[in-house]
Amino acid sequence: MSTFKKTVGKLHLWLGLASGLIVFIVSLTGALFVFQDDIRDLTEPWRKVEAQATAPVLPSQLQAAALARHPGVDAASTWVTYFGPERSATVFFTDKSGAPTQVYLNPYTGRVLHELDLRTHFFTIVQEIHMHLLLPEAVAKWVVGGGVSVFVVMLLTGLVLWWPKRKQERKQRFTIKWGARWRRVNYDLHNVLGFYAASIGLVLALSGLFMLYPWLLEPLVLAVDGGRPAPQEIMKTKLDTLQSATATVQPLPDIVYRTARRLSPTHEMILLGPTGMGKDPAFCWTYQKALHYYHRDEYAFHPVSGQLLETRFHNSKSAGTKLSDMNYDLHVGQILGFGGKLVAFLVSLICASLPVTGTIIWWGRRNKTKKKKPRLQAV
Template sequence: MTPFKKTILFIHRWLGFISGLVVFIVSITGCIFCFQDEIQDAIHDYRKVEVQNKPYIAPSILKTEALKGRKGATASYIYYYGIGRPAGVLVNDKKEGLLYVYQNPYTGKITHTESPTSNFFIIVEYIHLYLLLPANIGGMVVGVSVIIFVVLMITGIVLWWPKRKTDRKRSLTIKWGGRWRRVNYDLHNVLGFYATSVAIILAITGLSIAFDWVREGIYATANLGKAHPEEKAVFKSDSLLKGKVDTTQIINKAYLAARAGSPNAEMFLIYDDEAKAGAVGVTAYAKALHYYKSDSYTFDKYSGKLLNRTAHEQKSPGMKMNNMNYDIHVGQILGLPGKIIAFLASLICASLPITGFIIWLGKRKKSKTKKVKTVVHRRTVRQHLPADR
């Protein structure tokens, strides 16, 4: 091995020790989360409703029903998840904390209420994002570990790269008939090579969730450095109208306007900012439970006036890239095949710290054995040497 590759191996090995446990946890939880929608649809009846030939009831009714009997509670987020799916209201209750209140979107009847801390897949998501640590600490630990993992993937490719073209075929296959240590070695190198391109994409999209500077970097790169100040503008309501007008129907008006503006959208998110100058935002998603293609609307919370509309087609490449971040990260940007690819890549990533550690243990034991044999050999030779006269 050349001095260069010895240096790369040293870096690869110690970075693996530093980040291995976190990479394993993040990767294995990523595997589990890939198919969370499909699994939850299969096991939870409340995620489905009978489709009725009539429009959804108004968001104000959903909000009122969700807050009924919860004194002092607030609800800023209202979801219409799509045809055949429930509506949901995110309630912030002083006693019980955050609650998801699911309702029939045609009748307003509450079908299920749950705390995020009781949903298995939300817990898995929190582990994936924060290791169940405080968000600012856990997010940093995960983010730094993922950055290290990207370096590991690059150094791994350098170490794997065969010297001769004739060795490439051997380097791309696993020798299943070999000894278990050889199979483990091939699993680490060959599967690592095949997973690298997908794993780096998953890592970058994950870093975009963890760090604003990554998200801004993707935005700037996709836009080729061109600024789009209109996309970062913050719109505010006319706070002078507070208390002078009846605002109870504003979210209904905003929802209907967004529905008319995006008639083919399947899913809607309504956000009612509680701040004095806050606005009502509505996001219309083209496909249920997919977040890439969407139109966004902003309304004055007192007058209902449309302050801004940004259609998907009007968005810059950078904004589109950031909007598709989640769908890329879980693989659903390519549908079921994409989820399978993301699942397999995450599973391989989870195996790499294990197979790598086994390789290191094997080499360590081999090194100790060589030392013992050398010492024994020297002693034996000395015993047979003639004595000095």
Template sequence: MTFKKIILFCHRWLGFISGLVVFIVSVTGCLFCFQDEIQDAFCGYRKVEVQHKPFLDPSVLKAEALKGHKGGTATYMYYYGVDRPAGILVNVPKNGMLYVYLNPYTGKVTHIENPAKNFFIVVEFIHLYLLLPPKIGSLVVGISVIIFMVIMITGLILWWPKRKSDRKRSFNIKWNGRWRRVNYDLHNVLGFYATSIALILSITGLSMVFESVREGIYTTANLGRSYPSEKEVLKSDSLLKSKVNGKPVIDQVFAMAQARSPKAEMFSINEDASAAGTIGINAYAQTLHYYKSDEFIFEKYTGKLLKQTPHDKKSPGMKMNNMNYDLHVGQIGGLTTKIIAFLVSLICASLPITGFIIWLGKRKKSKSKKVKEVVHRRVHKQHLA
């Protein structure tokens, strides 16, 4: 068996193994690319009127969000921006998670949502887990994406024209050809153009599934250099709990983060409920973008700043991992890169289909050839007889 036949064998059978999962993951990726724009267009609660006054303190919004939810807890919240609501994730016993949206200037609850019933959250869960249990689903998706990356590389090897004279023709789709030729070109030409972006989308997706991939990106971007301070795990001193008095600590630390990142448009607050937990605040440079952020860790009992990591001081590896989501959904460069990510995801969804059609065509052609050979042999034997 020649090298090319081995590559073709791997390309074909790996495609059979991963095709359905790749199709589902790619289609859901297409749908998710513009989820913010679509939800902004149809969900009025995602916008509020800008008021020229400070946001209400986190403790005030938290108290409002918990009203009517007996026994509920809330440790995670967002201030999405001056023209957007605040969002608080409330965990209610027996009822599960609810996402409460509030006007950050007045504290009025504008919308309560069950995340499990949000269309785009469901799309995201299919994309990440195929609606299977997370550990199993993420593994299935992760392995399928790795296989898909191998398929893209083997496909490039198979497609690459040997002669320079064939290259110009190979880079274009022959739209006026027979439908089988058009399908063949759609598979090969579009696959070629999509490969580089598809590999980026695949790697960023894998880093969400496998910690080893995330660590690999971190180490590679840092050229192997170590940054111990970025790996440091900080804790609060529970013995200081009795010293809490005056203004709630969460309000104090939020004000401190705002003062230290005055140009930030969006803030996330994560209050670790464990005894030694801390309060983490991320100050994002742009609303609904997660790449550029200043990170703060505070002592949860005294409000003391334990660690501050401005975006400019982060290692290249940390910046790359922070960029992961924005790269994966295509919003790193605004609308243009979102359109590119959408089109590439659409092409990736089409590849298992066009590839299967090519295989069917070759299979039928092979059967037809065998039938003709059998008929020819029988006629030849009869003629000799």
């Protein structure tokens, strides 16, 4: 083996031992989370409703119904989501005890269907482990981010170590010898599966890092856009605090909802952010397809008058910004539909197995070396 490959091997070994537990947990919980919407649709009947010909009720009515059991919670601090014609709407808020709460309502009648305390919800816990390992967010950002960053290096160094020196070795590197001894099967599982999963694993790891560190995505967006972002991509919605504004007669969420519905009539999902932040604009996002976050239009409104301040339509965005919007759907594989989610699930499981099979390889070689030492001494 060349000096270069020996150095890469040492780097691969020690980085793998240092980050293995983090990679295992993050990958396994990621695999569990991929199909969370599909599983929840089967196990949580309150997520679906029968589509009706009538228009959905306005968000102010949904807020009033959801907060009827939670006096003291400001409606302006809630998040309201319309998920589509055959899905319930939700109102999300933090109650007086600090519990993150999501209320599901029939969007056509405003009737409360179910209320969730997200602290005890299975997939919320899985997501929290995946993103933060149940650590404080400030600490987890560096622990998880560091582990995933090391995993990216591991995938690249693994490809260097896997690459066959001679052409006749290539067939052997692409297949697992199931009939061999278990140590050889474990070795093949680590190398062969690692090779097949490397490209998708890199996409999953990098898209996860982009969520943790959004600034990492900026150079990629600039590169895709040729180094010069389009003017509409760098606009920042600002309020003129010196200019007085006349308060709207209608509830602000209703104005936001009606405007977004009118300007994005074909979009299924609408998300309304908090509207009572005072100095900050009220934001709204519309999505072409329910539970998909790529194809979206964005709106900003004056928090007092309800005046539309800024729009960003999907069709007018640059290629780099569209790539940025695609990040979550890439991370869970749903950008390619059910097949993409299945691939993301399988690759996540393989990524979870790599620290295990790699540790077994290292432990076997370590013990083998120890057993050889007494023989050399006796000779």
